[in-house]
Amino acid sequence: MAYATGAVLIAALAAGCTSDSGSGDSPPDSKPGTLAASSAPPGKYRTLPDACRAIPLATLKDLLPGTADMPDAQQEKVFEGAATVTYDTDRRIGCRWKSDAPEGTRSIHLDFERVVSYDTSVSDDDRARGVYAKKEAAADLPDSALPPGETPDASPSGSGHADSGTAGRTEDKDGTKDGGSPDSTDDAENTDDADSSDDASADSSDDTTSGSPADSLQPRLLDKLGDSAFLDDALVQAGSTARHRTVSVVFRTSNVIVTVEYTAQPALTTEVPDSKELQEKAQALARQLVDSFND
Structure with a gap:
């Protein structure tokens, strides 16, 4: 009978230790989970x-x-x-x-x-x-x-x-330079635009049909x-x-x-x-x- 009582006591102590151990582990378990959820994904x-x-x-x-x-x-x-x-x-x-x-x-x-x-x-x-x-x-x-x-x-x-x-x-595609000297061929093509400082305007003047091809460059x-x-x-x-x-x-x-x-x-x-x-x-x-x- 004494032996049985001792066995019961040992089992109770073991159960208590298991319970304490489980409660002590729960904060660390929840912490890594929280970090994983908040971490941004790595690049591809x-x-x-x-x-x-x-x-x-x-x-x-x-x-x-x-x-x-x-x-x-x-x-x-x-x-x-x-x-x-x-x-x-x-x-x-x-x-x-x-x-x-x-x-x-x-x-x-x-x-x-x-x-x-x-x-x-x-x-x-x-x-x-x-x-x-x-x-x-x-x-x-x-x-x-x-x-x-x-x-x-x-x-x-x-x-x-x-x-x-x-x-x-x-x-621009024809080589006109801001503040520089354009090619001689550019001088003839861009005469009407000499007063313009807009490169896009110079480009469109070089295009005989529309400004879109020059703009696309x-x-x-x-x-x-x-x-x-x-x-x-x-x-x-x-x-x-x-x-x-x-x-x-x-x-x-x-x-x-x-x-x-x-x-x-x-x-x-x-x-x-x-x-x-x-x-x-x-x-x-x-x-x-x-x-x-x-x-």
Whole structure:
């Protein structure tokens, strides 16, 4: 009988310990659950591709004309590209290609940036949206680049694009430069617009049918390219005569921001790089890159 009483006592003590242990564990269990619920989701991409291997060989040959006439060893060096210096290739990686041909120089710069938020309340995608918005604002797109019905204040770039976006660079397809000397052919074409400081007006005067083709070549937002995208186009005078044009396409896909820069500098100083060709090829490359991320 004493033995039974002792057994009952031991069982009661064991039950009490089990009950205490359960109540003591419940706060830690609820805390991790609360943190998990409040943590923002990570971005879709955890790594970046090798930038120097991101462009197919056939595309490189198209973007870098004149390489077909180079010796094999020189071609291989051009197509290999040169990696840009970065301190963390998991967060940022880039590559450059350049070809020098009798007709001129072409170069490509590709940059991948993977955005990571260290704030548990802000997702990687939201953080990437903010980084992309700053790049778009820095491009200072003209008001005409905004989607229909959207005011300048509603754009991440803010207001005043039409004035400030064309003051420091030349962007029209025929190479007329703000504060500079246009080509002799441009002088004849733009005589009636000499009193106008609006690049868009100069563009429309060059088009004999309507202003829309010229307008379509202005720096602008792009549709159906990643989650957000824009295009910039700048004609720069290097030195006293040489001019080069750089078309930049920047897009965001989830938490990765991709920048494509495509530059052309003709061998003849009287020749102006063609916006239409450069823009089409830069956009085609950007679309290829978006598709490769989705594969």
